[in-house]
Amino acid sequence: MVIADKEFIINNQPFHGRDMLTLVDYTKDEITYLLDLADYLKDQKKQGIVFEPLKGKTLGMIFEKSSTRTRVSFEAGIYQLGGTGIFLSSKDIQIGRGETVADTAQVLSGYLDGIMIRTFSQETVKELAKHASIPVINGLTDTYHPCQVLADLQTVREIKGSLSGVKMAYIGDGNNMVHSLMLGAALMGMEFVVAAPKGYHPDVEITYKAKQLAEEHGAKISVTEDPQEAVKGANVIYTDVWASMGQEDEQEKREIAFEGYQVNEELLSLASSDVIFMHCLPAHRGEEVTANVIDGTHSVVFQQAENRLHAQKALMTALMGK
8 A cells, every 4th residue: 555645644643642662552454554654655765755744843762772773763764754863872861860760751751752762671661651741662672672573564565565474483582573573463464483492482471462462363473492393384584683782691602592593594495485584683694694694685684674764754753743
């Protein structure tokens, strides 16, 4: 679907003022609208058409974790939409010196039109949203990464033409990426299989929630310890680093635990012939994925990375525009 009516985009706002804390804050139809809007905004950008529904709006971007894709895509995105982004490091604002999250939320609500936060605890994001009177967007926590998954869903739909019935196999650590991918796949009617070693499975409660959603939407969610079994018939193979940010001291331990979970040409050959390879980046070539896979013909990682810009522009337009 291509949205052609700018007035529809700006004025049809069941989203206005809402937060994006996790994907389950939204229905399947609402996520579909965001993906349609992302496609529209991407097309406008490619054509060189200026579209500024957020002219005069300001997004505050709180970073307690370092970033490449999140910072640049949000900052470039708000600028392209006609607004302004303000980078707020935890080292530079009072939240890093003991001011409460609640006080910070209320103060920033008087200055800004939206807040994006990239932090450790999901509770911090929930607390910020509870006390802010403006939209709060979860740019990443240790539990969820919803903005990345919006871009991932956009990418899969661009290439496969649909999300319903697409099989995605995730190989590796049951981390924040898995949690959001699992929920997104369940909402959109996909088959999602996680292959992770014992002790590194995704959160039990989130898995249960995803399976409940899967029943409602005709999706299928499963967890296994066998990567070869997981990728059979897969249309998408996805992986992430074995040691996420903050887990660097576990690197050697995790390298041992994840032996046999590398995405390589042998594993790729067990999937569907039209399989695509995805990675949220940054990648460690030679660890979770070989160079000839991530740099090969099946890889769409840079299309996926670009779509962070377009998916997040759609989200900001929906939540902040009016």
